[in-house]
Amino acid sequence: MDDSELIRFLASIVLAATPLIIAVCGETITERSGVVNLSLDGTMLMAAMLGFIVALETNNVWLGFLAGAGIGAFFALIVAFGNIRLGASMVAVGFVLTLLGDDLSAFLGQNYTRIPGPSIIRGSIPILKDIPILGPIFFDQDIVVYFSFVLVGVTWYFLNRTQPGLHLRSAGERPEAAFARGVHVNHVRYLYTIVGGALVGIAGASYSLNVKIGWAEGATRGLGWIALAIVIFGGWSPIGGAMGALLFAATRSLVTVLQKSYPEVPATVFLALPWILMIAVLVLAGSGSLQRLVTFLPRSVQPAMSRILRVQPPAALGTTFEEN
Amino acid sequence: MKFRQSPSIGWTLTRQQALLWAWPIVPVIAALLFTAGLLVIFDTSPAVAVQAMYQGAMGEASNRLSVVAFWVPLMLASTGLLVTFRAGLWNIGIEGQIILGAIGASWVALRIDAPAPILIAIELIVAMAAGAIWALFVALLKTRGHVHEIFGGLALNSLAVILTNYLISGPWQPAEGGSFRGTAPFPDKALLPLLSESRFAPLSLLFAMVAFALVVIALRGTFWGLKLKALGKNAYSSFLLGVSSKREIILAMMFCGALAGLGGAVRTLSWFDSLRQSISGGIGFTALLVVMLANYNMWLVPFIALFFSGVLQGGITLQLRTQLHSSLGGILTGVMVLFVLLFSDPRKLGITDTKMVSDHGPPEVRGQPLDPFGRDIPEGD
DSSP states (O other): OOHHHHHHHHHHHHHHHHHHHHHHHHHHHHHHTTOOOTTHHHHHHHHHHHHHHHHHHHTOHHHHHHHHHHHHHHHHHHHHHHHHTTOOOHHHHHHHHHHHHHHHHHHHTTTSBTOOOOOOOBOOOTTGGGSTTHHHHHSSSBHHHHHHHHHHHHHHHHHHHSHHHHHHHHHHHOHHHHHHTTOOHHHHHHHHHHHHHHHHHHHHHHIIIIISOSBOTTTTTTHHHHHHHHHHHTTTOHHHHHHHHHHHHHHHHHHHHHHHHOTTSOHHHHHHHHHHHHHHHHHHHHHTHHHHHHTTSOGGGHHHHHHHTOOOOOTTTTOEEEOO | OOBOOOOOOTTOOOHHHHHHHHTTHHHHHHHHHHHHHHHHHTTOOHHHHHHHHHIIIIISHHHHHHHHHHHHHHHHHHHHHHHHHHTTOOOTTHHHHHHHHHHHHHHHHHHOOOOHHHHHHHHHHHHHHHHHHHHHHHHHHHHTTOOOHHHHHHHHHHHHHHHHHHHHHTTTOOTTOOOOSBOOOOOGGGSOOOSTTSSOOHHHHHHHHHHHHHHHHHHHHSHHHHHHHHHHHOHHHHHHTTOOHHHHHHHHHHHHHHHHHHHHHHIIIIISSSOBTTSSTTHHHHHHHHHHHHTTOGGGHHHHHHHHHHHHHHHHHHHHHHOOOTTHHHHHHHHHHHHHHHHSOGGGGTOSSOOBGGGGSOOEEESOOOOTTOTTSOOOO
């Protein structure tokens, strides 16, 4: 593998990580407000299917993304409304929506499988693409990839440095206290569950419109669950989540390379690796060993690192708040 | 939560009460309308679809036997889930436990030679053990590894599918080779005796009934059932009362895994005659829907499972007749459960004029926080 080949390989990892990064940001926003949207896997399938069909029929990629965001927001609305207004279990509704999204996307997309369609045109960013090594890897992609970079930064800034972000976090940590301070906890939860769901929908559409163009039954199956696991691994931080998504995409790409290098090892062994990695990563996050590693770093960066590696779920995650 | 009842005079049924009484049927009808709408979008008359599905599920004796043959493993899995749901566990990993049961039974069928009754007994025992061990992994990941059972179960589901594909395309490949769909058929003596020309083994019906009876007795009438209920309602309080939560979580999961494994053995030894790629056919996820729809009323489980089995079998006939995707059956069951979860209480929808007493209370947080690390299990035992 020479240099340009390696750079192309790394660029393909960045592209493959894009849907995961967007979905992880969306679910992080949702969970920080205290709501668990477990429907990610079904939502992404629906959005991938609908986004592709709409883009194909209208010959407009942006309408495809809009449709993906719409269906994502709608599924998220069902979870939020079901829990906040109707008192249904978030986990139960989310899980049923996952199964339903899988079946519905297979049914509704049955006449659109494996046909070519529109995709986003690649376009490099003028000055940034000339940075050696990093330029071709990160800035010679398409606009959705750049959107995912911006999204991570914006989400982090919004959550940690703005007042609405503080309200969002307070709804997920201490809803009673937030309510006493005048935050409409359930309005906040509705809003950010829908925003998070729309982002998950964009993530699903980005899979069928720029990662692997086209629709096939079960195209993104499993990706939503992996995104949910990465939210945990990333410690409910968009930056940690983006790192986790890149790490995951890198491992997956590495596996395909290894597979070519070692044809004598059964291919199924390599297929098992992402799942083993997911479990390993969750065990690692749950055991707190990542935080213990922080103590080996220089003292000056310790607080920042431990904030990034914060693996404490929002304290009110998954509870229902009754404003009465 | 309490509700203020609207006053009723004597024995006359008020409009309100009639509405409340008839309400459970509303989400079901809504789900049927939704599915009919989908059919109309795809230019298929719902009447034709209903007829095709009815034919597929009930048309001839062979169809009815297929529905029962599908119902048995579904029932075994649902019965197992009654135990884990009672303990407050989301055993999503049941799909993998079914597959491991099938793999265990197949291993015995391919590798061990014994007279028929002994061979079948060994197959079933190994299948139950394999399912229980797969469930034990999920339980240990939760109790020791701080991984929520939903994630542990999902990963192990995928690993079970990968293991099946590896066995089919590798060590257990049929001698003639080439096929990625399944192993070679097992010898007749390794299979459950079938009712003439069907995929239904009467013996398996006995397993399902005995398992269901045992679980009903265990949950209703034993101290273990009470402990599981306490654990499911409030893990911390039950810990204070001396219930070893870790031990009960492991036991409940393994019990469910064993029943799921038995279901997998029934699939491979009577529905099929070999280990196939799609050995479970989504039975584990369907069972989760069945138990969610039954919502703690365990007597409803056999009937819902039978209905779902009929719908899914009918969906296959629908596909053959109309070329529509067979996922329609899954859509109908999924939408039905979703609507029941959302709309089972008409009072929450503001349709009746009964007001909730708690409408004027202080704000409150309800429900236990979800801890994806499973650290909500009380330590110390």
